[in-house]
Amino acid sequence: GASTTLFEAVGGEPTFRKLVDEFYAGVATDPLLRPMYPEDLGPAADRMTLFLMQYWGGPNTYSAQRGHPRLRMRHAPFRIGEAERDAWLRQMRRAVDRLELEPEVAGTLWDYLERAAYFMVNATEDP
Numbered sequence: 814g815a816s817t818t819l820f821e822a823v824g825g826e827p828t829f830r831k832l833v834d835e836f837y838a839g840v841a842t843d844p845l846l847r848p849m850y851p852e853d854l855g856p857a858a859d860r861m862t863l864f865l866m867q868y869w870g871g872p873n874t875y876s877a878q879r880g881h882p883r884l885r886m887r888h889a890p891f892r893i894g895e896a897e898r899d900a901w902l903r904q905m906r907r908a909v910d911r912l913e914l915e916p917e918v919a920g921t922l923w924d925y926l927e928r929a930a931y932f933m934v935n936a937t938e939d940p
């Protein structure tokens with residue numbers, strides 16, 4: 814119904830865990846992205862999972878642990894140009910496709926992720 818959150822509609826925490834596990838499996842093999850992330854991807858995967866769950870109407874565990882998301886600020890230490898953005902989106906696209914969600918809900922999720930990734934760019938290709 815209209816009051817169902819996307820968090821609930823996609824199956825709650827297990828679905829977000831699966832999405833982020835798939836995403837980080839891609840990051841682990843991505844030559845551009847892998848060096849940007851900490852050696853142990855586990856805690857990073859946890860932060861991403863909790864953030865996405867909270868964003869889509871699930872429990873507010875992310876903010877309880879990390880405070881206000883301030884995602885652009887938290888990404889400031891990383892150089893994110895178009896190439897990094899596109900690599901991130903490529904891995905995330907794979908991960909979303911693996912979930913085999915209903916097209917409408919997959920579209921809603923993807924539109925957000927794509928907009929958020931464009932918003933996170935903080936460096937131009939040319940010096």
Ligand code: HEM
Nearest residue numbers: 849850857860861864879887891893897898901929930933
């Ligand atoms: C953290 C890269 C886009 C959500 C990080 C980290 C890196 C990174 C290297 C640090 C890993 C860690 O230790 O947590 C990138 C790149 C992006 C991108 C290259 C390309 C556009 C996004 C987008 C979102 C997002 C679009 C949300 C939809 C997060 C979250 C964290 C994080 C929630 C953990 C923040 C914290 O609590 O410290 N990202 N990211 N990122 N990213 Fe991204």
